[in-house]
Amino acid sequence: MTKLFSPLTIRSTTFANRAWVSPMCQYSATNGVVGPWHLVHLGSFATGGAGLVMAEASAVTPEGRITNACAGLWDEEQVAAWRAVTDFIHTQASKVGIQLAHAGRKASTMRPWDDHVIATESEGAWEAVAPSALAFDGYPVPHALSLAEIDALVGHFADAADRALRAGFDLVEIHAAHGYLFHEFLSPLSNQRHDDYGGSLENRSRFLLRVVGVIRDRIGDDTPLFVRISASDYTEGGWDIDQSVELAKILRDASVDLIDVSSGGNVAAATIPVGPGYQVSFAHEIRDKASIATSAVGLISEPTHAEQILQDGSADAVMLARASLRHPRWALNAAESLGEVIAWPVQFDRARTLRGP
Numbered sequence: 435m436t437k438l439f440s441p442l443t444i445r446s447t448t449f450a451n452r453a454w455v456s457p458m459c460q461y462s463a464t465n466g467v468v469g470p471w472h473l474v475h476l477g478s479f480a481t482g483g484a485g486l487v488m489a490e491a492s493a494v495t496p497e498g499r500i501t502n503a504c505a506g507l508w509d510e511e512q513v514a515a516w517r518a519v520t521d522f523i524h525t526q527a528s529k530v531g532i533q534l535a536h537a538g539r540k541a542s543t544m545r546p547w548d549d550h551v552i553a554t555e556s557e558g559a560w561e562a563v564a565p566s567a568l569a570f571d572g573y574p575v576p577h578a579l580s581l582a583e584i585d586a587l588v589g590h591f592a593d594a595a596d597r598a599l600r601a602g603f604d605l606v607e608i609h610a611a612h613g614y615l616f617h618e619f620l621s622p623l624s625n626q627r628h629d630d631y632g633g634s635l636e637n638r639s640r641f642l643l644r645v646v647g648v649i650r651d652r653i654g655d656d657t658p659l660f661v662r663i664s665a666s667d668y669t670e671g672g673w674d675i676d677q678s679v680e681l682a683k684i685l686r687d688a689s690v691d692l693i694d695v696s697s698g699g700n701v702a703a704a705t706i707p708v709g710p711g712y713q714v715s716f717a718h719e720i721r722d723k724a725s726i727a728t729s730a731v732g733l734i735s736e737p738t739h740a741e742q743i744l745q746d747g748s749a750d751a752v753m754l755a756r757a758s759l760r761h762p763r764w765a766l767n768a769a770e771s772l773g774e775v776i777a778w779p780v781q782f783d784r785a786r787t788l789r790g791p
């Protein structure tokens with residue numbers, strides 16, 4: 435049996451396989467409420483055999499959205515809309531997770547396909563927040579969060595975790611990567627605070643740790659909790675793999691089950707050595723040195739490559755983003771190419787053989 439198609443159990447959740455769909459913003463929600471696009475988009479990965487479908491970065495407050503078309507989980511209408519998606523995914527052999535997010539100083543932008551980056555007032559722009567009043571490249575200077583505002587955000591994450599369970603999600607992932615709010619706190623390049631949230635690694639991790647604590651309290655012992663991090667800023671004086679390993683140990687001891695290992699996003703000019711599996715070594719190092727489960731992501735598209743990553747002990751699961759968009763039934767086809775026989779949706783059975791009608 436391949437590793438890719440062997441099950442993985444974390445707490446009370448068993449994933450049928452380790453071919454997972456990475457979270458992908460669709461910039462297609464209205465007031466944070468997802469709709470038919472999200473059902474078809476995410477549902478196609480479930481009919482495609484993915485062991486886990488991670489739903490996109492979903493903001494815990496309206497101001498935490500990247501764009502005003504991003505998904506959210508701050509009200510009951512959003513809970514009901516997500517429920518339609520999770521109910522469908524649960525008709526298949528897949529699990530579904532939600533990525534809880536706050537965009538920090540990278541909030542209030544336009545969708546990638548719009549003709550400009552920063553939203554204007556008439557487009558509903560709002561003031562972005564961050565640990566320090568330091569702008570991301572070319573973005574407006576954000577407002578530095580007060581202690582009371584940090585406290586309030588911790589509460590918003592806790593409430594969103596409650597809603598995630600009511601919306602039917604099997605797990606929660608905290609988005610602490612890609613230059614968004616938690617990453618901004620972690621990196622000395624974007625966090626120049628002089629209070630309990632800045633300076634030492636312990637202080638820079640404090641906001642994330644508090645949120646891990648309140649989310650674990652709300653979701654209980656049965657539900658898996660993942661954290662996505664950027665393992666490196668690829669910039670002198672920034673966040674790096676050694677700090678990531680230390681953070682992973684702290685998160686492991688704080689009841690986090692898996693580190694979803696990405697990189698970059700906090701420094702626009704950073705040079706990232708992009709290539710197949712370019713972030714896999716980070717996942718491997720964190721898994722080895724911090725003794726915690728990891729998922730690997732980043733230019734993984736071949737089934738044999740995905741299998742090799744798991745065989746090498748680099749990660750416990752692989753996540754695919756763009757390859758999933760290109761081939762929503764990636765997992766069904768990958769199983770076949772690796773010689774594994776897995777269940778297909780019965781409606782698709784006739785496609786298993788192309789001989790005759």
Ligand SMILES: Cc1cc2nc3c(=O)[nH]c(=O)nc-3n(C[C@H](O)[C@H](O)[C@H](O)COP(=O)(O)O)c2cc1C
Binds near residue numbers: 458
């Ligand atoms: C359309 C799109 C939207 C994305 N949105 C998110 C997101 O919501 N949260 C996140 O952590 N990463 C997001 N990413 C990054 C992916 O999850 C993934 O880490 C990255 O694309 C590298 O994996 P890949 O080479 O398999 O695409 C997005 C990527 C794409 C292509």
